[in-house]
Amino acid sequence: MAYQVLARKYRPQRFADVAGQEHVTRTLLNALEQGRIAHGYIFSGHRGIGKTTIARILAMALNCRTAVGTKERPDQEPCGVCDSCAEIRAGNSVDVLEIDAATNRGIDEVRELREAARYRPARDRYKIWILDEAHQITDAAFNALLKTLEEPPEHVIFMMATTQPEDIPQTIRSRCQHFSFHAVKFDDILAQLRSIAEQEQIDAEDAALALLAEAGDGSMRDALSIMDQAIASAPIKGGKPHLEPEQIRELMGSVPNTVFERLMEQIGAGQTAAVVEELNTLLNAGNSPAALARQFVRYLRNTLMARVGGENTDLLQISADERARAARSALLFSEEDLTRFLQVMLRTFDDLNYRQEQRFHLELGLVKLVHLQRLLPVEELLSVVQIQATGDRAQGAGQGAGDRLHGTGFGPRVPVTGQVRATSPAAPKPSPFEADRNRKAMGESGSAEPAARVLPAAESVGRAAAEGKPSFQAMAPGPEAKPPVTVGLAETVSEATEGALALAPDAPPDLDRIRDAVSAALAHEGHETAANLIHQAAWTQQGNAIQVELAVRKPMLALTVNAEAEAICRKTMRAMGATQKIAFVPGENGTSGAKAGPGKAESGKEGPAIAGSAQSAAMENPLVKKTQELFNADIRSVLDLRDTN
Numbered sequence: 001m002a003y004q005v006l007a008r009k010y011r012p013q014r015f016a017d018v019a020g021q022e023h024v025t026r027t028l029l030n031a032l033e034q035g036r037i038a039h040g041y042i043f044s045g046h047r048g049i050g051k052t053t054i055a056r057i058l059a060m061a062l063n064c065r066t067a068v069g070t071k072e073r074p075d076q077e078p079c080g081v082c083d084s085c086a087e088i089r090a091g092n093s094v095d096v097l098e099i100d101a102a103t104n105r106g107i108d109e110v111r112e113l114r115e116a117a118r119y120r121p122a123r124d125r126y127k128i129w130i131l132d133e134a135h136q137i138t139d140a141a142f143n144a145l146l147k148t149l150e151e152p153p154e155h156v157i158f159m160m161a162t163t164q165p166e167d168i169p170q171t172i173r174s175r176c177q178h179f180s181f182h183a184v185k186f187d188d189i190l191a192q193l194r195s196i197a198e199q200e201q202i203d204a205e206d207a208a209l210a211l212l213a214e215a216g217d218g219s220m221r222d223a224l225s226i227m228d229q230a231i232a233s234a235p236i237k238g239g240k241p242h243l244e245p246e247q248i249r250e251l252m253g254s255v256p257n258t259v260f261e262r263l264m265e266q267i268g269a270g271q272t273a274a275v276v277e278e279l280n281t282l283l284n285a286g287n288s289p290a291a292l293a294r295q296f297v298r299y300l301r302n303t304l305m306a307r308v309g310g311e312n313t314d315l316l317q318i319s320a321d322e323r324a325r326a327a328r329s330a331l332l333f334s335e336e337d338l339t340r341f342l343q344v345m346l347r348t349f350d351d352l353n354y355r356q357e358q359r360f361h362l363e364l365g366l367v368k369l370v371h372l373q374r375l376l377p378v379e380e381l382l383s384v385v386q387i388q389a390t391g392d393r394a395q396g397a398g399q400g401a402g403d404r405l406h407g408t409g410f411g412p413r414v415p416v417t418g419q420v421r422a423t424s425p426a427a428p429k430p431s432p433f434e435a436d437r438n439r440k441a442m443g444e445s446g447s448a449e450p451a452a453r454v455l456p457a458a459e460s461v462g463r464a465a466a467e468g469k470p471s472f473q474a475m476a477p478g479p480e481a482k483p484p485v486t487v488g489l490a491e492t493v494s495e496a497t498e499g500a501l502a503l504a505p506d507a508p509p510d511l512d513r514i515r516d517a518v519s520a521a522l523a524h525e526g527h528e529t530a531a532n533l534i535h536q537a538a539w540t541q542q543g544n545a546i547q548v549e550l551a552v553r554k555p556m557l558a559l560t561v562n563a564e565a566e567a568i569c570r571k572t573m574r575a576m577g578a579t580q581k582i583a584f585v586p587g588e589n590g591t592s593g594a595k596a597g598p599g600k601a602e603s604g605k606e607g608p609a610i611a612g613s614a615q616s617a618a619m620e621n622p623l624v625k626k627t628q629e630l631f632n633a634d635i636r637s638v639l640d641l642r643d644t645n
């Protein structure tokens with residue numbers, strides 16, 4: 001007897017034998033019991049999960065010549081032995097016609113349906129058409145079908161099997177009963193494979209069958225088709241084909257998942273070199289980049305599901321061992337990490353399909369994963385912004401109130417937060433550069449001592465600092481400090497210290513004193529805006545000139561620090577005995593480094609914003625300010641969603 005593929009040989013002949021579609025078979029058996037037979041059925045779902053199988057069983061049950069309740073046919077299941085059942089099973093029944101709509105011939109036949117439907121069945125009760133791949137039927141053919149469905153002759157039944165029910169016209173769908181098939185569960189497929197292996201006298205290791213069931217990915221037919229190949233290529237041991245996992249993996253061009261578990265560990269530990277070497281070994285062993293990427297995508301997906309739903313979630317249709325493995329990998333990462341990993345690898349997998357240098361793309365994808373963990377989740381970033389903005393607001397408010405109350409312009413600032421600034425007169429005068437750094441440090445972290453600020457935070461700041469990332473990333477929480485990180489930070493710190501020492505001459509120009517005096521004089525003369533801006537500006541000594549970089553754009557600079565204000569500044573400096581020239585410059589993009597955000601009381605007057613308008617309110621908002629500063633962003637438009645009544 002010719003070899004028959006397993007999927008056909010073991011095709012279920014009774015509703016009860018169909019795995020994983022109980023919701024469909026139960027309903028159909030009930031309908032048969034009650035004699036409520038529709039003229040149109042749509043069976044939808046992935047390939048190889050039993051749609052046409054159930055259509056055939058239903059056709060058999062409808063046309064079975066054995067009466068229900070007899071010994072041969074105790075219930076609504078078809079008897080399987082009468083002429084009708086035998087013919088339908090063999091595919092040569094005159095009253096049950098299977099049409100593959102994917103071929104042109106099928107479409108022609110659909111057009112002829114209307115004609116044929118007028119005639120009564122040759123022998124059996126119903127004339128049944130099973131239309132496979134029904135979504136491929138042309139519009140013209142659907143029209144012919146529709147006319148028949150609108151006024152169906154008593155004896156006519158259509159069964160449409162499709163993977164894309166949405167492609168079937170609504171007019172057809174609304175006249176049919178629609179059954180949506182489920183993907184077959186891993187355990188159901190595995191049980192079926194076991195049973196078949198036993199019947200076929202095959203010596204199969206359970207791990208091998210599990211691999212086949214996994215490869216089926218919810219499709220019984222796919223699993224059986226791979227099993228066919230596996231049996232064909234299996235070594236014979238003791239007179240029986242022997243299925244073992246290594247052989248199955250070789251057949252499918254896959255690698256054991258231990259490889260991916262290891263990769264995840266290396267990614268988690270930030271070991272870029274190890275990741276790339278691991279990949280190199282795999283590729284040198286002859287594995288294709290696309291196959292590896294596909295398998296890794298699956299692994300990541302399972303890991304994410306284990307993370308989200310736990311090891312025993314139904315979302316994991318894999319063996320118990322693999323569940324445990326996915327759960328172990330999931331422990332290493334957050335849900336967000338895994339989501340991003342999956343996203344990156346899916347894109348990498350897509351890229352591989354139409355790129356020349358597949359290897360490079362896969363390498364790039366994996367290296368990205370190592371680095372991805374360093375990115376902050378948006379929520380965390382926002383919370384950082386919020387915390388900082390709140391701090392600024394408290395500080396700014398205290399400052400402003402104090403200034404106004406005492407009318408002294410800018411005396412020693414003791415913010416309401418109670419922190420004593422390093423620039424207060426009581427503290428020993430640091431070099432101007434150190435002072436500047438202190439102020440920046442204040443603005444960002446609200447801590448008084450610069451050294452004390454940097455060093456304890458070393459572990460978390462490390463990575464960002466080493467990479468020269470913006471300071472907000474310094475707040476990135478990360479796995480425990482890693483060796484290269486500490487080195488990077490140490491360099492940064494010593495550089496800063498040396499820089500400050502080297503640049504500070506014997507008699508450093510007392511920029512802070514000049515700053516305070518000039519600001520106070522301006523405030524006294526009614527130039528409040530200029531006073532504020534100048535006090536918040538970045539003051540730097542350049543040769544015998546002082547450069548004051550203000551947090552405004554050029555047009556605004558000319559308006560705020562006008563000729564009169566400049567004159568007041570020079571006069572004040574002369575009175576102090578300061579001989580330096582002073583130059584006011586606009587900040588880059590309207591900001592001057594870290595000075596832009598905190599206490600930028602006048603920033604609301606930048607641009608066209610009108611006091612009290614939504615735009616000015618938005619620009620005044622500390623959260624907005626901080627966000628602008630972090631991302632160096634412009635406000636393009638403001639939508640006023642406030643209640644205007």
Ligand SMILES: [Zn+2]
Nearest residue numbers: 064079082085
């Ligand atoms: Zn029968």
